[in-house]
Amino acid sequence: MTDNTNPQDQRLARTMEADQAAYLPVFGQRIPLVFDHGQGCRLTATDGQDYLDMVGGIAVNVLGYANARLTDTIARQAARLIHSSNLYYIEQQAELALRLTKLCGQDRAFFCNSGAEANEAAFKLARIYFYRQGKPRGRILSARQSFHGRTLATVTATGQPKYNQPYAPLPPGFDYVAFNDLTSLKQQLTPDTAAVILELVQGESGIHPVDQAYAQAARELCTQNGSLLIIDEVQSGMGRTGHFLAAQGYGIKPDMVTLAKGLGGGLPIGALLCREQLAAAFHPGDHGSTFGGGPLCCSAALAVLDEYERLDLTHQANLRGQQLTSGLRQLQKEHPLLKEIRSAGLMLGADLQEPLAVALRDDLRTQEHVLVNATGPATLRLLPPLILTEAEAELFLAALGRGLTRLEARA
Ligand SMILES: Cc1ncc(COP(=O)(O)O)c(C=O)c1O
Numbered sequence: 001m002t003d004n005t006n007p008q009d010q011r012l013a014r015t016m017e018a019d020q021a022a023y024l025p026v027f028g029q030r031i032p033l034v035f036d037h038g039q040g041c042r043l044t045a046t047d048g049q050d051y052l053d054m055v056g057g058i059a060v061n062v063l064g065y066a067n068a069r070l071t072d073t074i075a076r077q078a079a080r081l082i083h084s085s086n087l088y089y090i091e092q093q094a095e096l097a098l099r100l101t102k103l104c105g106q107d108r109a110f111f112c113n114s115g116a117e118a119n120e121a122a123f124k125l126a127r128i129y130f131y132r133q134g135k136p137r138g139r140i141l142s143a144r145q146s147f148h149g150r151t152l153a154t155v156t157a158t159g160q161p162k163y164n165q166p167y168a169p170l171p172p173g174f175d176y177v178a179f180n181d182l183t184s185l186k187q188q189l190t191p192d193t194a195a196v197i198l199e200l201v202q203g204e205s206g207i208h209p210v211d212q213a214y215a216q217a218a219r220e221l222c223t224q225n226g227s228l229l230i231i232d233e234v235q236s237g238m239g240r241t242g243h244f245l246a247a248q249g250y251g252i253k254p255d256m257v258t259l260a261k262g263l264g265g266g267l268p269i270g271a272l273l274c275r276e277q278l279a280a281a282f283h284p285g286d287h288g289s290t291f292g293g294g295p296l297c298c299s300a301a302l303a304v305l306d307e308y309e310r311l312d313l314t315h316q317a318n319l320r321g322q323q324l325t326s327g328l329r330q331l332q333k334e335h336p337l338l339k340e341i342r343s344a345g346l347m348l349g350a351d352l353q354e355p356l357a358v359a360l361r362d363d364l365r366t367q368e369h370v371l372v373n374a375t376g377p378a379t380l381r382l383l384p385p386l387i388l389t390e391a392e393a394e395l396f397l398a399a400l401g402r403g404l405t406r407l408e409a410r411a
Contacts, residue, residue: 038065111293115234115260116149207349242318
């Protein structure tokens, strides 16, 4: 990593020292920046330097930074009531459940605090649904190269041994299918398969959308087998692909949908949405959460949904996604280093011919003050705020072009 630490930046130096002394080293050597504040799609570091953010807190900051409606709502709600308890009814939770089920074409919602918890809830609901019928099914299938979270069950469902192997013994009942491969799915769908969990656009592994035919056939195969189809929209949901859910773009109706990341505009909230038929399997006490669905996070999510409507963000994601995709394809013609471009709205992945993603990320940060994500050694990932403007997208493309030229000159 290019170290651009400014020795004058005492806040950065103190933070790095404290982190290295006291924080679990799970994030390794981080990018040497501490952000002080943000506005729109721009983040300002503690040394005063301003950055164009094409990462958006990894698909979390859908409204960018300092959105007035969101910050006012949070401030007002925090002053009134941060937490009561799920022992009582919660106004904002009930309203959010109504709005989100409508937007997702589902019947019931449950709120938790993260994507992993939302997927955990989906696995529990799948298993208890068959248990209640007296015909237990335990098997849960997921795709290779998928990412579903870091808890023991979700890391097991994550089809990447590097993430789950060290935690053996892993919870039983999980198995894997090849990504976007119907033959593999057909082979693995056994009578004891409770559910199949899929990302329609795999995010963490570098933005890989499944084919339309695969999504439709997966839906049909699950129905034929009596298995539930869970679509993990933690990264792809909230309008990012140009539809509120990626599943809506594919024209399929899942039995369960999980959301998190962008839902709270930066506050931690996850959601499980499901069909009415499944909901009754959970009896009181079968599942729950202390913090999940509290007034503060739910009021933030309601403000996020208000802004979606006001700013037509799903449509915006589509427009800016098209602009970035065609700009990247243009750059591909000029720069042989840029190998493959994959996108679904504002989820974009670009493979480099050589494992230079980290070098390009660091070049763009230090030379252009543009933030991008390197997911894997040869893949750049872009998940910008959905409020990205046309001018900002152009600015990014120009910066990337210069970055590629510099990298090519060095090679
Ligand atoms: C598709 C998908 N599912 C689940 C998760 C886990 O979400 P969280 O980190 O909020 O637990 C992620 C996180 O990156 C994700 O991309």
